[in-house]
Amino acid sequence: MxxxxxxxxxxxxxxxxxxxxxxxxxxxxxxxxxxxxxxxxxxxxxxxxxxxxxxDKTGLLTAVAAEGFGMFADALERAAGDALEVGVAYVRFAVGHRPYFEVMFRPELYRMDDPDLATARERAARVLVTSSGTLSPAPAQDRLTTIAAWSLVHGFAGLWLSGSLPEAAHEDPEALARSVIRLFSGMSSPG
Amino acid sequence: MxxxxxxxxxxxxxxxxxxxxxxxxxxxxxxxxxxxxxxxxxxxxxxxxxxxxxxDKTGLLTAVAAEGFGMFADALERAAGDALEVGVAYVRFAVGHRPYFEVMFRPELYRMDDPDLATARERAARVLVTSSGTLSPAPAQDRLTTIAAWSLVHGFAGLWLSGSLPEAAHEDPEALARSVIRLFSGMSSPG
DNA sequence: TCGCCATTTTGTCAATGTCAAGATAGGGTG
DNA sequence: CACCCTATCTTGACATTGACAAAATGGCGA
Missing domain, CATH: 1.10.10 (Arc Repressor Mutant, subunit A)
Known part of the structure; x- marks a missing residue:
């Protein structure tokens, strides 16, 4: 700066x-x-x-997390409805806005009672819940399906950011994520 | 202490x-x-x-990460061969040994060139690779399947530890993880 | 007994987060 | 235009921290 x-x-x-x-x-x-x-x-x-x-420092990180969740919710909403694209958008945000993402999912660093932050967080969560519905084999499994799909993309993002996928270091994370989500959702084309 | x-x-x-x-x-x-x-x-x-x-402080965190990866590899090896149980063991370790897990997947905190650490890390990775084979629909998808399965359990662990699954706060994480993995692996019984 | 050496202590320094008090500027009011 | 008011920024201070250097300790072998 x-x-x-x-x-x-x-x-x-x-x-x-x-x-x-x-x-x-x-x-x-x-x-x-x-x-x-x-x-x-x-x-x-x-x-x-x-x-x-x-x-204080926590206040600054709270501002970063709040802004990050806002951008995150925007990105997910842009893909809402298409479960695959929401997942891809999740990973794209994590990789493309790494500093935001790393703060957002480390609640011990900021104050979760921030109202703006909570609003944006819920907005993002709503997209995940509604968009994962098409993947669910039966209504009774909707909740499990949401958790599974969220875990999949969140885990991929975390592993990528921590460098835990060394053999994939030179691949495009977005394309790789798309392939992984396709496999998960039972689609055929393996990218 | x-x-x-x-x-x-x-x-x-x-x-x-x-x-x-x-x-x-x-x-x-x-x-x-x-x-x-x-x-x-x-x-x-x-x-x-x-x-x-x-x-220095980084050296201490390196020791913590190395010890953690050793225990982690042991836990995974105990379930090796059964993909579902390896996944459950992954989540159980993350929840049951949270301090270790949180350091292990934050490479900026420690020195990755530590030999003991690298050995244990590879030992754990080998279990993930070999055990996820049974989930793969075809040999050509083995690598994607490993990444997907790993992402699923890693993401579940991360979301749980960061408190991002509030509606699940009072459930047993191990049982919930088992249900999620079953759903992912296409098994029938929804736990 | 003596000296060696791993281990621990003590002292020190620059850097950090936070607080309190003072300085500055720009706009509104008279 | 003079005045003050308030948000904004500076200065100064303090306890805490990570790191380094030098001294102290004590077990163990020669």
Missing amino acids: RPIKQNGYHHGNLRRAVIDAALEAIAESGPAGWSLRELARRAGVSHAAPAHHFG | RPIKQNGYHHGNLRRAVIDAALEAIAESGPAGWSLRELARRAGVSHAAPAHHFG
Whole structure:
């Protein structure tokens, strides 16, 4: 992030600058390998400037998670109805917005009682529940099917992000995920 | 962890005491929410004592991950051959040894070049590869099937541990995982 | 008895998260 | 235009942390 001022005081939207700097830092060294002061330095402000906007480190991560869940819900809703495409969108978000995703599913890092965050979270969950219905063999299995489909794509994302699929390192994660979901959903074409 | 000495110097197996203290701390506040000095305090030794055994914080987490992968491989091998039971064992380990599991799949926290760790990791992977064969519809799909089965159980574990399955909060995770895996593998009985 | 050496302690330093108090600017009100 | 008001940012401070260096301890063999 470029400094938002050159000299003297400046009332800019530090909020955005700090969140962007945090995303960069998380991309480099994980959700816990950075410091607030370093972010402030990157944004060109004093070490305590972020505190006014986010309160503390947990507050900043709460903002990141909330924004992430919002983007996540948007992405899933764009594919809603087509179970395969929702799954692919899930993986695409995880890989394409890794810093967000890594914070979102680490609740000990942020405050779950944030209202915006909770709303976006439920919005994303609703897409998963409604879209997995077509995969269910019988209404009695709807809930299990949702959990299975969610687990499949969430696990694929987690394994990919943690580098646990080394033989797949040079493949396109989205294409591989599509093949895996197809196999799961009993479709024929193995991509 | 109880202090390992009462007064004066003591040459005990501080190594074990510190690892146990770390597991406790990780269980309480996640893989990053604790401090080396706090561990030393819990073990009843001076603040720099752990450094001799582990080098630095990353070294301690490497030891935790290596030990975890060893126990993990043992657990999977005990169920080897039966794909359903391997999957259940995977989830049981994640839930029953949460601190280990949370460190193991966060490679940015430890050193992956540790030889013991790599050996145990490959041992666990081999069980997954060989045991998922029975689920594959055709030899050409073996690799996709392994990735799918692994993703399913890994994702279930991750979602459970992150509290993302709230409606399942009071169910037995092992039984629920068994049902989900059965559904995935095309078996009939929905548990 | 003596010295060796793994182990642990003590002391120190820069960096970090957080709090409190002061400085700045820009807009609204008179 | 002068004034103040408030959000925003800075400065200064403090306890805690991870890491390093040097000293202390004590068991064990020569």
